[in-house]
Amino acid sequence: xxxxxxxxxxxxxxxxxxxxxxxxxxxxxxxxxxxxxxxxxxxxxxxxxxxxxxxxxxxxxxxxxxxxxxxxxxxxxxxxxxxxxxxxxxxxxxxxxxxxxxxxxxxxxxxxxxxxxxxxxxxxxxxxxxxxxxxxxxxxxxxxxxxxxxxxxxxxxxxxxxxxxxxxxxxxxxxxxxxxxxxxxxxxxxxxxxxxxxxxxxxxxxxxxxxxxxxxxxxxxxxxxxxxxxxxxxxxxxxxxxxxxxx
Numbered sequence: 001x002x003x004x005x006x007x008x009x010x011x012x013x014x015x016x017x018x019x020x021x022x023x024x025x026x027x028x029x030x031x032x033x034x035x036x037x038x039x040x041x042x043x044x045x046x047x048x049x050x051x052x053x054x055x056x057x058x059x060x061x062x063x064x065x066x067x068x069x070x071x072x073x074x075x076x077x078x079x080x081x082x083x084x085x086x087x088x089x090x091x092x093x094x095x096x097x098x099x100x101x102x103x104x105x106x107x108x109x110x111x112x113x114x115x116x117x118x119x120x121x122x123x124x125x126x127x128x129x130x131x132x133x134x135x136x137x138x139x140x141x142x143x144x145x146x147x148x149x150x151x152x153x154x155x156x157x158x159x160x161x162x163x164x165x166x167x168x169x170x171x172x173x174x175x176x177x178x179x180x181x182x183x184x185x186x187x188x189x190x191x192x193x194x195x196x197x198x199x200x201x202x203x204x205x206x207x208x209x210x211x212x213x214x215x216x217x218x219x220x221x222x223x224x225x226x227x228x229x230x231x232x233x234x235x236x237x238x239x240x241x242x243x244x245x246x247x
Contacts, residue, residue, distance in 0.1 A: 002030040002098055002154070003079030006087050007071035012042040014090040014199065017124055019050055019057070022087070027098035033078055034089075035060045035071040043089075069167040076162060084155045084165060086174075090199045091151040092124055097195040101154050110189040111159035112181060115152040117196040124199055133190035139182035143224070144237035146216070148188060150174040151196050160186060168223070172215040176223050212242070 004022060008015065022032050034047045036059060047059045060074060072086060083102070087093065097115070105113045116133045118126045133147050142148070155165055164181050167173040182188060216238055220231035 001081035002027070002083040002085055002102070003075075003081035004030055004032045004085045004087055005072050005075035005079065006032065006034045006089050007037055007068040007075070008034050008039060008043050008047070008089045009037040009065070009068075009071075010039045010041045010043060011089040012039070012046060014124070015043055015046050017092060018087065018089055019047075021092040021095075023054070024095045025093065025098050026096050027102060030056060030098065031080060032057045033060060033075040034058065035062065035075045037062050037067070037071045038065040067169065069169050069173040073166050076165060079157075079162075082156065082158055084157055084162075086153055087151050092120070092197040092199070093151070094195045094197075097152075098154075100193060100195060101152075101191055104189070104191040105154060105156060108189045109159075110187070111156050112178075112186050112188045113154045113191060114148045114188055115191040115195045116193055117149050117152055117198050118194050120197040120199045122199065124197060126197055130194045133192050135190055135192070137182070137188045137190065139179065142179055142182050142188070143220075143226075143234040145241050146175055146238060147190075147241065148175075148178050149196065149198060151198065153178075170218070170223060172219055175216075176219055179219070179224060213239075 034057070036044050036047065044059065050057045051059050060078060062071065062074065076084065101113055101115055114133060117131050119129045120126050131147060137145065137148065164184060165177065167177045170176050178188065217231065217235065220226045220234060226234065
């Protein structure tokens with residue numbers, strides 16, 4: 001079984017589409033853990049409606065707002081499946097995402113896999129800009145290439161300890177998690193197929209280029225403890241690749 005973990009905070013306008021993209025999966029052995037981080041909109045009511053219809057869908061409510069990292073970690077602690085996937089509440093999966101990625105993991109014997117994806121507008125419509133991914137990424141190369149997108153990752157917990165998958169409470173907690181896993185000697189294997197839609201809005205944190213630069217620099221210097229020279233070296237590669245992904 002695949003445990004799909006979704007942090008939810010005031011995403012009522014997108015949530016139904018995201019849940020439907022999971023319900024539409026051709027691989028059906030999954031549980032969907034929606035962790036409501038004290039939403040003040042209709043997000044909880046939307047989830048409750050789906051919970052009544054499908055026993056694979058579960059609502060987990062937080063008592064106080066704690067942020068995406070803690071929400072994902074709580075979902076991880078409740079996960080029953082051998083495989084763990086992350087999905088952001090405004091992103092979408094193509095119908096064969098799980099089936100093809102699981103097949104890919106079986107072929108490569110990967111503990112950590114990710115896939116290609118496509119940028120989408122605020123309506124969820126693909127823009128045609130597809131991000132291609134390399135076949136494998138180790139720690140050294142991951143520092144220069146942040147192409148691993150959260151809504152595409154899949155972990156085999158029979159091969160990797162859940163403790164390594166837990167996200168730290170830092171900005172860009174997802175990237176920090178991937179780097180930590182790879183620093184421990186794992187390799188991330190990339191399936192170069194467009195299997196997810198990454199919905200972007202000019203109002204989202206990820207779309208703020210200055211903030212993105214600050215976050216990656218913080219990770220280099222404060223989390224990975226890289227020297228100034230090594231940080232600059234890796235940042236140059238990161239910047240070039242980030243621009244190419246968006247043009």
